[in-house]
Amino acid sequence: MTTFLREYTQGVYDILIMPEYTFMRRALVVGLLVSLCAALLGVSLVLKRYSMIGDGLSRVGFGTLAIAMAFNAAPLTVSIPAVVAVAFLLLRLRENSKIKGDAAIALISAASLAVGVTVISLTTGMNTDVCNYMFGSILSMKEWEVTLSIALTVTVLLLYLFFFGKIFAVTFDESFARATGIRAGGYNMVLALLTAVITVLGMRMMGAMLISSLLIIPPLTAMRLCKKFRSVTVCSAVLSVLCFFVGLTLSFALPRGLPTGSTVVLVNVAMFLLFWLLSLLKVRRKVI
């Protein structure tokens, strides 16, 4: 145990200090910012029963990345607009009660994955690039992705700081919010847009299969113990950043080298289980 801790601390030290690990610091910055934004947006998504949207969007992201690679286009310039478009579409379907939202997401998600896999096997074949897109790679962070994630974080933080009350109102009770003159539709659009961008951005690091966990798990964990919207939001953001940091450094510092995406998810799951246990204990104490 002590050897493990020593190695881990040394690893963390390396990442933060060693200048030759530029890619690592990029991954750290992008990852922390993406985790922060994802956790904030995730609170609204989970509470509005949109949990599957992140999952669906990441599959669409994967499909479009495959197409972009086939045509030698810059991956994200194709992916981001496509995923944003699908996010708006899903939102529309959700508002139209005749088509069930979850079925639509499942349909789009399966279709995109199938398109992606087909296009890949027709062109490049299942190479490392493809594997990286599916399960993530911390090596792939580019300079402009750092810029994009900083811009996105600033937007999300400003939004949550200045419109917190309205985000609460729209999440808690959309028809009341509309009736009192809040433009709920507008807030939903912004939420969908930001979720789409976060999904594509995070997909590079976490992988298409795992990115939705960053949106969903931290809010769920926070909800085990927190009982107010404000505390759930803050707790979710803090947990997400913490779990990402631990996950990333673990994956890098351990001698074997674990895949980053799955390690982060596992740390998140462990945190969820911990909070769940704590909530059970709390209930029991109340009963006694």
Place this chain on the structure above:
Amino acid sequence: MALITCETAAFGYEGGTAVRDVNFALHGGEYLCVLGENGSGKSTLLKGILRLKSPQSGRVILGDGLRQREIGYLPQQTVVQKDFPAGAFEVVLSGCLGARGIRPFYTRKDRQQAEQSLRLLDGWELRNRCYRELSGGQQQRVLLARALCATKRLLLLDEPAAGLDPIVTQELYQLIQRINCERGVTILMVSHDVNAAVQHASHILHLQGRQLFFGTVRDYAQTQVGKRFLGEGVNAE
């Protein structure tokens, strides 16, 4: 001038009209109860008045200087709210948002208004509780306080007693009566509880795909529709 006037208004969903030929006027201080069976267009009418839905024909006119944002609304509870992690006071306070416009933060005045509303409904001790841990009646109390924050003049209630037991229902009706009498807030309540309507309301609007009756409670009891509905109510008990 009436607060709300409906002129031969019709409302519906895509591919169908839920209710048509609605003609009524609601004046300040009145208590109007909209009666009708399930699917008779009651909730659709409410959405029309709130401009969440535009009329297919006819007009809904707000009068007496009433602005759209000054209408308080108690919607039916959704599944989403049942387990929502929110503080009761957080919920009440969110009623002040409509009047707040683009200002980002709550003011001291907003907080005072939220406190007053909650106290009026004997719900002040609920303020630090978690919304999802409240009983059905307490949740309605909190939502009613929120609606009160949004209005001083007109409150629209959509089946406020749905899912509540008889005693809590009675308490809720008394609170609504109190809002009507003490605050002078005009009430428009959708319900299918005929007996409670006759007991508390001043006017009745009876819908069944179209308007069957509009007038005072006393007149309602004399009409064919009223007699039949009231009779049914008595038999059912």
